[in-house]
Amino acid sequence: METKAIKPYVVGMDIGGTNTVFGIVDKDGNVLCQDSIKTKAYPVIEDYVNAIGDKLDVLIESVGGKDKINGMGVGAPNGNYYTGNIEFAPNLAWKGIVPLAKLFTERLGIPCKLTNDANAAAIGEMTYGAAKGMKHFIMITLGTGVGSGIVIDGKLVYGHDGFAGELGHITAVPDGRICGCGRKGCLEAYCSATGIVRTAKEILTSSYDASMLRNIPEAELTSKDIFDCAMAGDAIACDIFQKTGELLGKALANFTVFSSPEAFIIFGGLAKAGDLIFKPVKEAMEANMLAVFKNKVKVLPSMLKDADAAVLGASALGWEV
Amino acid sequence: METKAIKPYVVGMDIGGTNTVFGIVDKDGNVLCQDSIKTKAYPVIEDYVNAIGDKLDVLIESVGGKDKINGMGVGAPNGNYYTGNIEFAPNLAWKGIVPLAKLFTERLGIPCKLTNDANAAAIGEMTYGAAKGMKHFIMITLGTGVGSGIVIDGKLVYGHDGFAGELGHITAVPDGRICGCGRKGCLEAYCSATGIVRTAKEILTSSYDASMLRNIPEAELTSKDIFDCAMAGDAIACDIFQKTGELLGKALANFTVFSSPEAFIIFGGLAKAGDLIFKPVKEAMEANMLAVFKNKVKVLPSMLKDADAAVLGASALGWEV
Numbered sequence: 001m002e003t004k005a006i007k008p009y010v011v012g013m014d015i016g017g018t019n020t021v022f023g024i025v026d027k028d029g030n031v032l033c034q035d036s037i038k039t040k041a042y043p044v045i046e047d048y049v050n051a052i053g054d055k056l057d058v059l060i061e062s063v064g065g066k067d068k069i070n071g072m073g074v075g076a077p078n079g080n081y082y083t084g085n086i087e088f089a090p091n092l093a094w095k096g097i098v099p100l101a102k103l104f105t106e107r108l109g110i111p112c113k114l115t116n117d118a119n120a121a122a123i124g125e126m127t128y129g130a131a132k133g134m135k136h137f138i139m140i141t142l143g144t145g146v147g148s149g150i151v152i153d154g155k156l157v158y159g160h161d162g163f164a165g166e167l168g169h170i171t172a173v174p175d176g177r178i179c180g181c182g183r184k185g186c187l188e189a190y191c192s193a194t195g196i197v198r199t200a201k202e203i204l205t206s207s208y209d210a211s212m213l214r215n216i217p218e219a220e221l222t223s224k225d226i227f228d229c230a231m232a233g234d235a236i237a238c239d240i241f242q243k244t245g246e247l248l249g250k251a252l253a254n255f256t257v258f259s260s261p262e263a264f265i266i267f268g269g270l271a272k273a274g275d276l277i278f279k280p281v282k283e284a285m286e287a288n289m290l291a292v293f294k295n296k297v298k299v300l301p302s303m304l305k306d307a308d309a310a311v312l313g314a315s316a317l318g319w320e321v
Numbered sequence: 322m323e324t325k326a327i328k329p330y331v332v333g334m335d336i337g338g339t340n341t342v343f344g345i346v347d348k349d350g351n352v353l354c355q356d357s358i359k360t361k362a363y364p365v366i367e368d369y370v371n372a373i374g375d376k377l378d379v380l381i382e383s384v385g386g387k388d389k390i391n392g393m394g395v396g397a398p399n400g401n402y403y404t405g406n407i408e409f410a411p412n413l414a415w416k417g418i419v420p421l422a423k424l425f426t427e428r429l430g431i432p433c434k435l436t437n438d439a440n441a442a443a444i445g446e447m448t449y450g451a452a453k454g455m456k457h458f459i460m461i462t463l464g465t466g467v468g469s470g471i472v473i474d475g476k477l478v479y480g481h482d483g484f485a486g487e488l489g490h491i492t493a494v495p496d497g498r499i500c501g502c503g504r505k506g507c508l509e510a511y512c513s514a515t516g517i518v519r520t521a522k523e524i525l526t527s528s529y530d531a532s533m534l535r536n537i538p539e540a541e542l543t544s545k546d547i548f549d550c551a552m553a554g555d556a557i558a559c560d561i562f563q564k565t566g567e568l569l570g571k572a573l574a575n576f577t578v579f580s581s582p583e584a585f586i587i588f589g590g591l592a593k594a595g596d597l598i599f600k601p602v603k604e605a606m607e608a609n610m611l612a613v614f615k616n617k618v619k620v621l622p623s624m625l626k627d628a629d630a631a632v633l634g635a636s637a638l639g640w641e642v
Contacts, residue, residue, distance in 0.1 A: 078613075088613075136481040150579065152480070157473055159581025160457040161617060166578040169611045171571065174495065181611055250492065257487040258471065258579050260480025290490045290502055292399075292409075296482060 007070035009063055011056065011110065012315025014117060015039060015076040017091040020048075022056060023308075024063050025315040029128030031308040033059050043093040045103065053107040060108075072104060072112040073317025075120030075310065080162040084114050111321035117141070117313070119156050119165060121267050121304070122149025123320075124313025130265050130303035137263045138255055139302075140167065140248075142270035145180070146188040146195075152259050167255060168192070172247050191248045193223040193269050200226050200240050211236035227273050241276045248277075249284025256285075256293045267302035267309070274301075328391035330384055332377065332431065333636025335438060336360060336397040338412040341369075343377060344629075345384050346636040350449030352629040354380050364414040366424065374428040381429075393425060393433040394638025396441030396631065401483040405435050432642035438462070438634070440477050440486060442588050442625070443470025444641075445634030451586050451624035458584045459576055460623075461488065461569075463591035466501070467509040467516075473580050488576060489513070493568050512569045514544040514590050521547050521561050532557035548594050562597045569598075570605025577606075577614045588623035588630070595622075 009032070013022035016039060023034025035055045042048035060066050078089040084101025086092065101112040115123070122139035125131040131139070131151070139149040146168030150157040157164045168188035169181055176185025177198065189195050200221060204213060212229045213221065213236060229237035252264050270277055282299050289297070304312050330353070334343035337360060344355025356376045363369035381387050399410040405422025407413065422433040436444070443460035446452040452460070456475045462468040467489030471478040478485045489509035490502055497506025498519065510516050521542060525534060533550045534542065534557060550558035573585050591598055603620050610618070625633050 152473060152478055153476070155474070157580055159473070160583040161581055161614075163613050164579065164581035166611055166613070169578050170575050171609070174571075183609065183611065250495075254491050255579075257490050258485065258576075259478055260482055260485035262481040288492070288504065290487055290504065292484050292487070293482075 007068055009068050010070050010315045010318025011060070011072035011108075012311040012313070012318065013052070013072065013074045014120070014310030014314050015074065015079075015086075015092070016117075016310070017077070020052065021310050022052060022059075023311040023315070024059050024069075025312060025318075029312055031311055032063060034308075034311055035059060040093060045094045045098055045100075048094075049100075049103045049107050053104075056108060066108065066110055069110050069318075071318035071321030072108065072110050073120065073123075073314045073320070074100060074104070074112060074114040075117040075314035075317075076100060076114055077117060079114045079116045079119075081113065081115040081119070081156070081158045082162040084112070086114070113317040113321050115156070115158075115317060116147070117310075118147025119149040119158075120317060121147075121302070121309070121313040122151055122265075123156060123316040124304055124309070125265050125267070125302060126151060126154075127316035127319065128304065128312055130300045131263065134262050136259060136261045137265055138167070138259065138261045139265045139267060140252075142191060142193070142266065142268040144193055146192045150259060151261075157259075167251070170251060170254065172251055187247070187251050191244055191251075191270070196223045196226060196240060196244050196270065197221055199243060200237075203236055203240060207236075209236060213237055223269060227276070230273070230276050238276070241273060242280045244270075245277050245280025246284040249281040249286075250288045252281065252285045252297075252299065253288035253290070253293075256297055257290055260293065261297060263298035263300050265300050265302055267304070271301050328389055330389050331391050331636045331639025332381070332393035332429075333632040333634070333639065334373070334393065334395045335441070335631030335635050336395065336400075336407075336413070337438075337631070338398070341373065342631050343373060343380075344632040344636070345380050345390075346633060346639075350633055352632055353384060355629075355632055356380060361414060366415045366419055366421075369415075370424045370428050374425075377429060387429065387431055390431050390639075392639035392642030393429065393431050394441065394444075394635045394641070395421065395425070395433060395435040396438040396635035396638075397421060397435055398438060400435045400437045400440075402434065402436040402440070402477070402479045403483040405433070407435070434638040434642050436477070436479075436638060437468065438631075439468025440470040440479075441638060442468075442623070442630070442634040443472055443586075444477060444637040445625055445630070446586050446588070446623060447472060447475075448637035448640065449625065449633055451621045452584065455583050457580060457582045458586055459488070459580065459582045460586045460588060461573075463512060463514070463587065463589040465514055467513045471580060472582075478580075488572070491572060491575065493572055508568070508572050512565055512572075512591070517544045517547060517561060517565050517591065518542055520564060521558075524557055524561060528557075530557060534558055544590060548597070551594070551597050559597070562594060563601045565591075566598050566601025567605040570602040570607075571609045573602065573606045573618075573620065574609035574611070574614075577618055578611055581614065582618060584619035584621050586621050586623055588625070592622050
């Protein structure tokens, strides 16, 4: 994305179910300063906006005041780019439709744009990260859920209603596991951090084979445990990553026929498992790829710095205002 | 698509494995005149271009000469919009890479653009048909194969290499039927004219239930026969349409999460089966739709006139040159 902005900084903010992180970013993607609040502590939206506004006033003052700020970008669950609203987000306290961009524009006197967190990550990756210079790529975020941001001709795809790019809810396994969305067999039900734990429980239940994973109480099992056991050579843990990677790789082959991207950029907790996940993903993607796309599509890890990724991704929208 | 062209006519040409049809079209989508040749009669590409060139010279002269022609648009199997080449088309006699747009530009002295047939249909639908005024829709062509053309923000999606939009090769049934592409379970292996015949043979083989379809020699069975029997109330033929429609409807629900289109436009032989196919498609699409997209997405039949559709679709590219 070309930066035509003349003011030197943007505000980035990432709204999570637990924490809201916000900071000030320069054109090279340096997070100059950042702060956070507990999202859940503010069930009334006006209180939330004011609490963040007070903290942002301080940060903004520290870089020279709001004349130096080009705009504000927000990544939010169920954030709609077209309207600037958060619409019916299941994991946030504010119900219905919340005009978040408008509230922040009024509070701060800075133009504000908003989109969902995976789209924000895609814009961040394009502006500062692994997709710099790419016109066609798909961001896949592997976290508590599976999110995506699709870029075609250098532009984020928002679709007819602003909600395009929900690739976590492509059917990966027809009539498969129930997903949080109420449907069956979604990619998210298998390839998210919670999905991989469900796979582990299924495999552990279906056999008596020895595994280090059996030393962890089932209710406490996390994707990090599975990663640690796989790195320690545990066969079942390795098999879980293999199966998860295969499903994701097959899904990426299907996504390719849609927009023929140059690359998939993988972001989030599971992406940190390195070859444990990237190797089966790439193998299954190529094995299932339509001939015309074979050996053309890269699968790359995100290059956004971890501690800054959420703020960075969202901040990139602040150059667009 | 806005028509900024100042010249009043375009040439449209559709290259099929059997016939090549070409004609002259005005801004309202009227095909003023058309002609055709047998594609297979010209195994040498230069002969093919000359044969069409000679016939087109006559058509062009009849509307006032080439000063009246804004451009030429071609729909071709494996046509690449970016390069103007036909690349490795399995069903055409010309092997390897054929610089078709360049050859016609040189022969006729008219700028020429080319894309695959399904993309041409999408542009045609947007310019003259059911998608007039739509910015976000997906064209699905149900013919010998299943093709697609994806429009986002009023633009055809070509992707990184010019081959985006091969939705016929999304996996509809994991580890399902072998598809012509060599992979398993592609949508095309089920929802094309040949796919529905394969479904018929499977169902007829797996039961002894009476059916009018059993009166037709299996080797001669066509999708038209299945349609005729279904219209006559044959239970098995109706069931075949139901199953085909369900698979397609589930696929459309999956496609929706990608680009959130306003509508799917269905074109081609099977689309003419009306409610026999549209009813199960719509029901399965809504039943499998992610909540945020429910009751938002239309499924519409093509509005391109049948006899003219191929020429019309391709001709729309002639306004873009």
